Amino acid sequence: MRLPTSHFRLSSIKFRQVSGLLIPPVVAALTIAVRATGGLQLFEWAAFDQFLRLRPLEPPDPRIVVITVDEPDIREVGQWPLPDATIAELVKIVRRQDPVAIGLDIYRDLPVQPGHEELLDVYETTPNLIGVEKVVADGTTAAIAPPPQLKEKGRVASIDLVLDADGRVRRGLLSVQPDDDRTILSLGARLALMYLEGQGITPTMTEAGNVKLGDGVFVRFTGNDGGYVGADSGGYQVLLNYRGPQENFDTIDLTDVLEGRAPPDWFRDRIVLIGPIGQSLNDLFFTPYSGGPLSLSDRMPGVVIHANVASQMIGAALDGRPQFRVWSDKVEWAWILIWAVSGAVLGWTYRFSLRVAVSLAVAGGSLVAGSYLAFLEGWWVPVVPPMLAFAGSGIAIAGYIANLEHQERQMVMTLFGRHVTPQIAEMIWQSRDELIARGQLTGQKMVATVLFADLKGFSTIAETMEADALMVWLNEYMNGMADIVLDHKGIVDKFIGDAVMAVFGVPIPRTTPEEISRDAIAAVSCAVEMGKKLRSLNRQWQIEGKPTVSMRVGIATGEVVTGSLGSSQRMDYTTLGDSVNIAARLESYDKSFGTGVCRILMSQETHKQIGGRFLTHFVGRIHLKGRTQAIDVYQIAD
Numbered sequence: 001m002r003l004p005t006s007h008f009r010l011s012s013i014k015f016r017q018v019s020g021l022l023i024p025p026v027v028a029a030l031t032i033a034v035r036a037t038g039g040l041q042l043f044e045w046a047a048f049d050q051f052l053r054l055r056p057l058e059p060p061d062p063r064i065v066v067i068t069v070d071e072p073d074i075r076e077v078g079q080w081p082l083p084d085a086t087i088a089e090l091v092k093i094v095r096r097q098d099p100v101a102i103g104l105d106i107y108r109d110l111p112v113q114p115g116h117e118e119l120l121d122v123y124e125t126t127p128n129l130i131g132v133e134k135v136v137a138d139g140t141t142a143a144i145a146p147p148p149q150l151k152e153k154g155r156v157a158s159i160d161l162v163l164d165a166d167g168r169v170r171r172g173l174l175s176v177q178p179d180d181d182r183t184i185l186s187l188g189a190r191l192a193l194m195y196l197e198g199q200g201i202t203p204t205m206t207e208a209g210n211v212k213l214g215d216g217v218f219v220r221f222t223g224n225d226g227g228y229v230g231a232d233s234g235g236y237q238v239l240l241n242y243r244g245p246q247e248n249f250d251t252i253d254l255t256d257v258l259e260g261r262a263p264p265d266w267f268r269d270r271i272v273l274i275g276p277i278g279q280s281l282n283d284l285f286f287t288p289y290s291g292g293p294l295s296l297s298d299r300m301p302g303v304v305i306h307a308n309v310a311s312q313m314i315g316a317a318l319d320g321r322p323q324f325r326v327w328s329d330k331v332e333w334a335w336i337l338i339w340a341v342s343g344a345v346l347g348w349t350y351r352f353s354l355r356v357a358v359s360l361a362v363a364g365g366s367l368v369a370g371s372y373l374a375f376l377e378g379w380w381v382p383v384v385p386p387m388l389a390f391a392g393s394g395i396a397i398a399g400y401i402a403n404l405e406h407q408e409r410q411m412v413m414t415l416f417g418r419h420v421t422p423q424i425a426e427m428i429w430q431s432r433d434e435l436i437a438r439g440q441l442t443g444q445k446m447v448a449t450v451l452f453a454d455l456k457g458f459s460t461i462a463e464t465m466e467a468d469a470l471m472v473w474l475n476e477y478m479n480g481m482a483d484i485v486l487d488h489k490g491i492v493d494k495f496i497g498d499a500v501m502a503v504f505g506v507p508i509p510r511t512t513p514e515e516i517s518r519d520a521i522a523a524v525s526c527a528v529e530m531g532k533k534l535r536s537l538n539r540q541w542q543i544e545g546k547p548t549v550s551m552r553v554g555i556a557t558g559e560v561v562t563g564s565l566g567s568s569q570r571m572d573y574t575t576l577g578d579s580v581n582i583a584a585r586l587e588s589y590d591k592s593f594g595t596g597v598c599r600i601l602m603s604q605e606t607h608k609q610i611g612g613r614f615l616t617h618f619v620g621r622i623h624l625k626g627r628t629q630a631i632d633v634y635q636i637a638d
Contacts, residue, residue, distance in 0.1 A: 020348075020400055024393050028340040031389040032333055036229065042166060043384040044227025049168070049288035051375045057244045061311040063195060065250045065267060066303055067094070069106075069276040073254040080281070082106065085115020086258070088122045090274065093257055095126050097267040101194040102129045103187050105159060105275030105283075105303045109133070109145040123149045130190055132159045135178050157190040161285060161305060162237060168286045169300075171221055172240035172309040174211070188309025191271045195310070196317050211236070216316025218323060226326045226380040239324035239380065243311045245289045246277070246304045271310055275303025322378030332382050339367065339386035343394030348401060360394050443563035447516050448505030449523040449555060449606060450580050451490070452587040453481060453530060456550045458498040465547070473546055474498060480533045488526040493575055499587075502526065503575045506562045520557045520609030524602065527553040528614070528636065531598025538597065550596065554586025556603040579603075585624035586633065596638045604632035 034040060067090070074080045087106065094102055108119070108131060123129065133146035135158045146156040162171045174189040185193070193203065193213075201214045211218045221237035223230050243249075252262055254274075276283045284299035291298050315321035327335070346359045364387055371381045455461075455477070462470055481500050482492050490504040504526075505519035530553065538548040558579035565574050586601040593599070607616060619633040 020397065020404070023396050023400060024340040024344040025337065027343075027393040027396055028333070028337040028389050031336055031340070031385050031392065034388075035385050038229040040384050040388070041227055041229050044382065045164060045166060045168070045170065047371075047383045048170065048227060048380060051372055052242060052288040054372065055376060057248055060248055060250055061243055061307075061315065062250075062270075063314055064271045064273065064307050064311055065252065066246075066307055067254055067257055067272060067274045068251050068301070068303070069254045069274070069278065069281070071278045071280060074278065076255045081112050083115050084108070084112050084119035087274075088115055088119040090254065090257060091122050091126055091129060093260075093262070094267050094272050094274075095128075097265055099267040099270050099272045100128065100198055101191045101271050102126065103157070103191045103271065103273045103275075103306065104129060104131055105187060105273060105306060107132065107134075107144050108147045120149055123147065123153075127155075128194065129155060130187065130194075131156050132187055133184075134158070134160060135176050135184055136160050156184070157187040158184045159187050159302060159306065160235075161302065162232070162235075163285070164231070166286075168288060168290065169305055170240055170288060171237045172305075172312065174218065174236040174238060174309070174313075176235040186306070186309060187273075188306040189313060191273070191306075192310040192313035192317075195271055195314055199318065201317055213313060214317030215320040216313070216323065218313070218316070219325065224329065226324075227382065227384070238312075239326075240305075240308065241312050241322070241324050241378070242288065242308050243315070244308075245287075245298075245300060249304065249307050249311075271307075273303050273307050273310075275301060275306070277301040277303065324380050325378055326380050327382075332385075335382060336386050336389045340389035340393040343390035343392070344397040347394035347397035350398075360391060364390060443561050444507075444509065445559060445561055446506060446509040447558065448503050448510070448560045448562075448575065448579070449516075449520045449557040449609070450560065450575065450583040451485075451502040451504070451523045451527060452499060452554045452583045453502075453527070454499040454552050454587050456552060456591065458549070461547045461549065473541070477534075477537060477549075480537060481530055484526055484529045484533055488522045488529070490522060490526060501575075501580075501584075503560070503562075506560070506575060507573070516557070517609045517611065520555075520606050521611075521613055523555050523557075524600070524606070524610055524614055524636065527555060527598070527600045531596075531600070535597050551598050552587050552591070552594075553598060553600045554583045554589070554602075555600065555606050556580075556582035556586060557606040557609050558582070558603070579605075581626065582624065582631065585626065589622070589624060589633075594635065600636040602634050602636070604634070607632070607634040 069082065074082075077083070077086055087104070087108070091102060091104070123131075129150070131147040131150035133151075133156055134141060134144040137143045145151075150156050158173070158176050160173055160176055161169050162173050164170055172188065173186045175183050175185050177183050196202070196213060199214075204212045206212050206217060208219075210220055218236075218238050221231075221233050221239060223233045225231075225239065252266065256262060283302045285302060285305060287300045287305070289298065289300060312321070312323075316323055342363060343360070346363060350359055367387055367390065368383060371383045374381045465473065477498075478495060478500065485492050485500070485502040488504070490502045491506060493501040493503050495501075502523070504523045505516065510516050510519060530551065534549070534551055541548050556579040558577070560575050560577035560579050562575045563573070565576075582603050586603065589601060594601075601619065602610075602616075615637040616634045617637055619635050621630045622633045623630045
């Protein structure tokens with residue numbers, strides 16, 4: 001059985017087996033590269049948002065109250081923007097209860113009559129009132145100046161917000177620096193610092209350049225933190241750890257305050273934020289709590305976002321409420337690689353099966369669950385990249401193994417498939433690990449039965465027939481003999497001119513006497529059927545005017561060695577050993593001996609193994625050519 005490129009194929013498979021180890025790092029590197037381009041950013045933000053929505057809501061922050069301005073309040077007042085008189089009256093009512101700070105999240109760069117003089121007086125007499133300005137112009141809104149009087153007194157804060165590429169607010173701006181190099185605190189940060197100052201807490205800087213307030217350290221956001229890639233990190237930004245949506249803060253309508261329906265001491269010792277929340281007032285923003293991008297009803301008012309910033313700072317400083325933290329790039333890369341390796345291990349273990357799908361689902365669920373638990377402790381652990389690396393590596397390794405097995409099956413079947421029955425071919429495939437080693441089929445000792453069959457007088461026939469007719473005639477004979485070998489679960493080792501060498505009991509070693517005996521019986525039965533087939537062919541050839549022939553068969557049972565034999569360019573799977581020589585010598589023994597269409601001679605060991613199942617007679621103790629010791633020879637009776 002010859003395969004000219006078998007060594008090359010085996011070497012190629014061995015190389016592929018080793019190269020499979022490269023799949024996890026390659027998949028991890030590709031995942032990291034895709035992530036570095038921003039290709040996963042939206043998915044990572046979506047995972048972050050989902051975790052935030054799934055996180056249990058915290059109780060309302062008792063230190064903050066929001067006075068909301070909605071459409072019913074505007075109808076009650078009768079105009080928008082609110083007149084200065086209304087704002088002045090509102091601030092007077094609030095300050096009677098001694099709040100810590102009042103944040104007026106309403107632009108007032110120009111007078112809105114009536115009541116401007118009254119509002120100016122409120123500015124003068126309310127030292128804890130903070131006005132607002134928009135420092136940074138963006139694509140939709142220009143910069144808006146603060147109230148001039150409050151700017152002169154240094155009681156102004158920025159209400160700029162940082163929007164991600166999908167329009168959501170996930171970062172809090174603690175301060176911003178306009179072109180004149182001033183540092184302007186955000187409204188939430190300014191109010192939080194005023195509250196904490198009353199608690200004896202003032203900001204300090206750590207060695208890393210981060211702000212520290214009490215128990216909280218506010219790590220400055222960098223452009224590649226968490227799932228971000230190349231984000232604008234201008235100003236002093238932090239990842240915004242929302243306390244919750246508007247429902248998670250104490251709120252009261254403007255009209256209720258103006259008409260005296262606010263509870264007694266409702267504002268005392270608290271931060272009070274005043275701002276619009278109405279849909280028509282255009283101060284609403286998408287946040288992680290928002291639904292789809294086309295859903296407008298669940299946007300968060302800007303004043304509530306500023307309340308969340310203030311709550312985050314105060315909670316971290318006084319309560320030790322965790323800030324969102326992220327891993328370094330190298331740790332995240334290692335995390336992705338770990339999951340790529342895990343996916344490869346599962347893919348290698350279970351291949352393409354229901355178990356691999358279940359295992360991938362369970363492991364992927366564990367990744368999500370573990371990341372969510374870390375999120376609850378304030379860690380933004382990558383989910384999407386390791387999930388992609390995990391699934392990609394698992395699928396890639398499973399596909400790789402399937403392709404490798406296909407190549408191995410093709411190689412093994414090329415070696416054996418045309419020479420054995422499908423059942424034996426499948427047995428060979430199942431035992432391929434025992435057959436394939438060190439880049440070739442290694443020599444293996446086993447007990448087998450060897451059969452040699454040759455035509456009598458073929459040389460004379462070859463001289464009298466045309467070459468093409470001879471080839472057709474001989475192939476008709478060879479096909480018939482090979483089919484009989486396969487029908488008896490043997491393998492055709494080789495064709496040598498008009499001779500056929502078949503072996504029974506290879507390449508899977510026989511381990512019991514019963515199996516060895518069955519192989520011997522199969523070989524003898526095969527020889528008998530060969531004789532019958534040749535008689536049939538002779539009758540057909542006689543009718544067709546073709547030559548008729550007889551054949552000789554030699555059979556021997558004993559120890560043989562099987563394996564690959566040849567060079568890297570041309571290699572055979574073959575059988576060697578004394579039993580092969582005996583079978584060949586029995587076939588060629590005394591060509592004048594015996595009559596009939598098919599003479600079948602066998603060795604003593606074969607005769608012993610068939611156990612009287614065939615009618616035989618003893619030929620004698622014979623010295624075969626090339627052997628020093630005589631052996632007992634038996635013949636199948638015609």
